[in-house]
Amino acid sequence: MQIVEETKEITSFEDLRKLRLADEGYIVITDTTRPALVHKLNARCINTDSFNLKVTINQGKQGRYYWVDSVATAARKYGAKRCKTCKPEVHLVLSDTFDS
Ligand SMILES: [Zn+2]
16 A cells, blocks of 8 residues: 555544554644644544544534554654554564565
């Protein structure tokens, strides 16, 4: 799968569901009262109740959800810190991925 965009806002449950199925990238949750955090795509700390509250009920007034292609993008675009609960890794292509 070729990723063209490096980030996009998640505006519906359907978006969230599709992104999680695709299983690529990370999710940034911004909050007007706290620093933004980057989470693993399928982390349990991303729950549908919170999503519903922020996105559907508050319509992004207190924070938003974004998909990002990497932890680096999350930091650069949103100043996001890594979530201490799900601990998203810095996405690196390591040479030892292919053990010889
Ligand atoms: Zn998390």
